[in-house]
Amino acid sequence: MSALAVGALLAGCTSSRPNSPGSLMGGHVDSSTLGSMMGGPAGYHFPALTCAAPVSMPGATVTVVLADMGMTRMMGGDAPMGARMRLRAAPGAVAAGKVSLVAENRGWRTHELVVLPLGQAAAAGQRVPGADGKVSESGSLGEASASCAAGSGEGIGSGAVGWVTLELSPGRYELVCNLKNHYANGMYQELDVR
Ligand SMILES: [Cu+2]
Numbered sequence: 001m002s003a004l005a006v007g008a009l010l011a012g013c014t015s016s017r018p019n020s021p022g023s024l025m026g027g028h029v030d031s032s033t034l035g036s037m038m039g040g041p042a043g044y045h046f047p048a049l050t051c052a053a054p055v056s057m058p059g060a061t062v063t064v065v066l067a068d069m070g071m072t073r074m075m076g077g078d079a080p081m082g083a084r085m086r087l088r089a090a091p092g093a094v095a096a097g098k099v100s101l102v103a104e105n106r107g108w109r110t111h112e113l114v115v116l117p118l119g120q121a122a123a124a125g126q127r128v129p130g131a132d133g134k135v136s137e138s139g140s141l142g143e144a145s146a147s148c149a150a151g152s153g154e155g156i157g158s159g160a161v162g163w164v165t166l167e168l169s170p171g172r173y174e175l176v177c178n179l180k181n182h183y184a185n186g187m188y189q190e191l192d193v194r
Contacts, residue, residue, distance in 0.1 A: 047073070049104060051148035053163040059098025062191065064089045064144075064175060066156065070108030073158040077110035077179040081133075085109070085185045089175050093192040100165045101175075103144045103156055110155040111177045111187070112145035113162065118172040124190040133180035141173070142166045155179065168193045 068085035079085065085107060103113040117139045118124065127135040144162035146153025156162040170193050177187035 047159045050159045051161050053102040057100035058165050060094035061100045064103045066105045066111035068107035068109050075109045079181045081181050083185050087187040089189050096170045096193050099168045102163045104161050105156040108158050112155050114143040114176050114178050115141040116174045118174040124174045124188045129184050134178050135183050
């Protein structure tokens with residue numbers, strides 16, 4: 001292997017770590033970082049948000065952007081395998097205690113945010129969905145799946161925001177969207193709590 005190829009591999013390695021620990025402070029995401037979180041001008045649409053989470057929420061705030069490359073708000077939550085969709089959380093690491101997760105659905109389909117424990121040897125994205133296109137939610141610590149409201153519901157509609165405040169112990173967690181085929185289509189990211 002040439003030195004050039006090694007350099008390219010190393011560069012690829014360092015630039016493909018979306019789960020590397022971020023700042024322990026704050027969770028605000030401005031529009032410029034939103035673009036990079038979503039991978040740049042890759043065809044993702046950003047419909048305007050129709051509501052917002054409470055201005056002041058307990059503990060550290062993690063902003064989770066849910067997005068897809070759908071074409072219309074009438075698509076609902078079901079997605080075929082291979083549909084392009086993403087879940088991006090920032091910061092990727094927070095202090096233990098109260099953690100407020102704010103899930104912004106910037107996609108055209110319905111999405112949700114579920115917080116699952118991540119085992120010592122596991123990595124985000126390794127869960128195997130069942131025949132229903134969903135992964136097991138065993139051990140779930142909570143979810144934001146209501147439109148313009150806290151806690152669980154019928155899913156976060158396109159352009160809506162859902163939020164939840166959880167008490168998280170130090171450890172590794174996996175943020176997932178568990179609507180049919182969404183996990184397999186890439187809607188997961190590790191969250192580290194210290
Ligand atoms: Cu989803």
